[in-house]
Amino acid sequence: MYEDRLTDTASTRVVRTAEFDLLRSLTQEPGSEGRLIAVLGEPGSGKTHLLSALVRERQWTALPATVYRCSSGDRERAMNAIRKLLWRARRAGEREEGDRPVIGLARRRHRPDRELVVIEDAHLADDQTIGELVGIAGGDPAPLVDVVVSLRPRQTPDRLAEAVSVTAAFGRTVRIELGPLDDEQMLAMSPVPAPYELRHRSGGNPFNLRALQALEHSARSGGDGALAPYEFAVMSEVRDLALAERYALHAAAILRSRFDADLLAEVAELDPLVASAALRRLVRRDLVRVEPIGTLFSIRDEVFGTLLRQMIDPCWAALAHQRALHRLSARGQAGTQIGFHLVSSLSRARASELAQIVDASQEIMETDVSECVSWLTPVLGEAPASTEIGARARLALSTAFGRLGRMAESRDLLFVVHESGAAVDPAALAEQVAFVSVVEGVLSQDVQTSGSRAASAACSAPAGSPGWSTSRSP
Structure with a gap:
């Protein structure tokens, strides 16, 4: 195992x-x-x-x-x-x-x-x-x-x-x-070498790297056995928190980063004075950290927050995401700041909200491709491939998978979009096919084949072209 x-x-x-x-x-x-x-x-x-x-x-x-x-x-x-x-x-x-x-x-x-x-x-x-x-x-x-x-x-x-x-x-x-581990040390940690993207996200922290590997395995397999030791470690660290501190910490995990005490109080549904006192105690415990701008706070780190969210009551978490979404929207926050809460909200997203999620995911793709994948994946269940937003989401997710080296999944999404008959810009689809072909060629170290496939894809017409057969063989 x-x-x-x-x-x-x-x-x-x-x-x-x-x-x-x-x-x-x-x-x-x-x-x-x-x-x-x-x-x-x-x-x-x-x-x-x-x-x-x-x-x-x-x-x-x-x-x-x-x-x-x-x-x-x-x-x-x-x-x-x-x-x-x-x-x-x-x-x-x-x-x-x-x-x-x-x-x-x-x-x-x-x-x-x-x-x-x-x-x-x-x-x-x-x-x-x-x-x-x-x-x-x-x-x-x-x-x-x-x-x-x-x-x-x-x-x-x-x-x-x-x-x-x-x-x-x-x-x-x-x-x-x-200090942080170097790349060689991270590769030596486990007989299951962590991919570069996880090593980068871990920041050289051994616990975070192993937890990220376990989270990835859990997401792929659907089981949570690999996560148990890491969730237990987080649970042990927060087990003696008072009730107000626990609600404040859960709200901090929902908000993740760059939130103020007033926003935390609203999401946690605590009196502002109680929330402020709880926040100070959480900072002393190093569960929440102060941002360089002294009035803003963040959960200790990404992995700690992710593991903590795994243990929060899902109904409370969904409602907390809704409270965060409403408050951030009232403040006029950008889509990148509310996309996470849109995805995590309990209510069924409207078409306009799905479009916001896709737009926000494309904005963060350059900086956090894993987050982009986590935002786009739920959209696929809400928007069929035959719709405009469904096709956009699948094309964006195909790009994200390509950046992560998950080429089979990236290619499958392109075929789904092509076969759905959605009204997609042929040039955009051809460009995405070319991107996948080039990445596959680079990964296989076959530059010549990559160039010919990319050129063929770029010149291909939309549905009906010889370049688009129903077979999924390359």
Whole structure:
């Protein structure tokens, strides 16, 4: 299965080899004094994956790592829980030492000089734990264990962020930043190589890339098994939101980008003051981000918003799209800004709205061809190929499929338009046929054949021409 190959094989593969080697060397350095090692990265950048690889390797030594994951709902102070885990690990180690035979493989296990403590999502820790981490960063007191913490820069408390930055400058603390993956690393992530378009949309974020692959597979197969791990990750992150915050977040996912607090309040059906307060809390949680223009906001990223919309009640979402559509239309927004809401609206679209969707999709085709496909696909179910708007939608979708390299689907749509007898401009149809032929020729690296087919298509007449047979063979 696709999802098995995508998750199982990729789950243990480390593509951030430089960062992993640095972590391993730092925690294996000789000496009795430890240090704080901060691994920073955006959500989904691979912090947990990297630290899991370190913990897996450490488990074969005489001093396995002690791991703790912080949560905003923790009832116990994180550092107290960590001390308990360390105490249990030491007691277990002492018992193992006493029972160990004189000769055996266990005797030859490597014993690092220091214990290793891994604290995931340390930005969610309580104030006391944050204070202790600040002290460890400054060497007051000097830790006897290596403490590796994962942090999200936008959520890290200011005093911890400052302590890490200052002490890293003097060599006391090590700061490892996980930036976007390069193209080679993204290709190495999975035995199912992601196409360029998905790699580009992911922005080099490992979680986003895998989620986009799963979304594409789900759309093609009609099943949602591949999406489950990614939806669960999003659900885990938002599970402790208050009711008003949840409605505000859902409205933000519907609006996606460049919305203000008033629009959010109307779409979420919240009092403006309540919506504003919820929005501030969502920004602090890095679920919603502030645009460079300070009065506008956006959902954290495209993939997070898409996964979130998968989990929203569909009836509420459809009505929210209608509220967004009415409000944006009243503000005189362009078709590109309301096309998404037109497509997602529960009500059956009118012919004028279908035309708006097609026009808007053609406008965004240059910048976001995947979005263009998602807008045009529902139009095909509303407008038969024999109608003017149905033919336009299919020709536009054929172009979009051609840009994505989905040539069989692109070619099939052209035949559907031709055979429908719709009143289509023959020159426009011939131009589209030529485009598909050229792209197919380039993809097959047969430039000569491509040129002859394109020329033949460009000179072909409308229906009845020898170039248009009922056979779909090239």
